């Protein structure tokens with residue numbers, strides 16, 4: 624089987640996907656139509672064509688954050704948020720993804736509260752599970768560039784919804800513009816979430832900030848996102864690398880996102896190489912498949928081509944990812960699914 628077909632057929636695990644960054648062009652067009660039909664102004668018109676950040680784009684990580692406002696303008700009602708969730712899950716399913724932890728930042732909009740925001744996504748996920756094979760869970764996001772008071776409200780909601788829908792809401796994460804805000808200030812929120820049984824993942828080392836990286840790793844999150852500036856070859860220090868090596872914290876790696884935001888100069892010099900060679904746990908993820916015009920199968924294919932991995936090594940990446948999912952009860956069934964696939968193709 625050629626690599627293209629293989630990467631699409633391989634049952635894959637997505638652990639780092641922001642809902643509003645994952646909206647495809649066709650989902651956004653459907654959402655725009657919905658706003659037009661309900662005579663609501665979606666306010667996304669002016670910038671619509673600027674949503675995707677491709678390889679030759681002049682925008683980098685620090686100025687890519689404006690694009691999310693375009694998606695936010697299209698998911699401001701419970702109805703459109705539900706459509707966005709359902710269509711995104713459908714697209715991951717079509718791409719051969721068998722399990723996804725979708726993450727999203729609850730927002731108050733003129734049409735819904737943060738509580739309704741979480742409720743809408745949780746219920747949409749439950750509805751989708753009736754007719755699509757993909758299994759999905761929700762990680763609630765905290766934006767580090769917003770006030771701590773908001774983080775506290777979101778933490779309370781995440782805890783409340785983890786109790787209400789333990790089979791849907793599984794984690795709390797920190798994301799947003801990495802040069803704004805301090806992780807330290809958010810520690811009380813994440814501690815409380817951890818004590819309530821939520822799993823934790825943190826965007827860590829997206830920019831050079833060794834003190835914060837050490838502080839985050841000392842917190843012992845269940846996973847980290849990106850981990851770009853941890854190895855000394857990529858702006859990290861001996862200490863940051865030693866700390867990751869000691870804790871063996873699994874890293875959600877997003878190749879195209881890092882290349883398109885210029886966090887990595889090109890695929891070949893991506894820090895995946897150092898992580899993989901050191902046998903540290905890595906999970907291939909998309910981050911924002913809509914913004915960066917990618918898919919999970921494309922990330923697997925790029926990884927294989929760039930780092931010269933064969934089909935068995937790729938399948939093992941998907942298999943290992945099962946160990947780090949937040950839904951404990953699904954580890955075994957997902958591993959069996961991938962092992963069956965490997966058996967079928969004698970990998």
Ligand SMILES: CNc1ncnc2c1ncn2[C@@H]1O[C@H](COP(=O)(O)O)[C@@H](O)[C@H]1O
Pocket residue numbers: 641642643644687691726727728729764766798799800801826829880884910911
């Ligand atoms: C490119 N690297 C990145 N680094 C940090 N945070 C990011 C991100 N990509 C996305 N987000 C976070 O996800 C939000 C959009 O999805 P939701 O509205 O939550 O569904 C962004 O506003 C940002 O806070």
Ligand SMILES: [Zn+2]
Pocket residue numbers: 639641798826848910
């Ligand atoms: Zn991210």
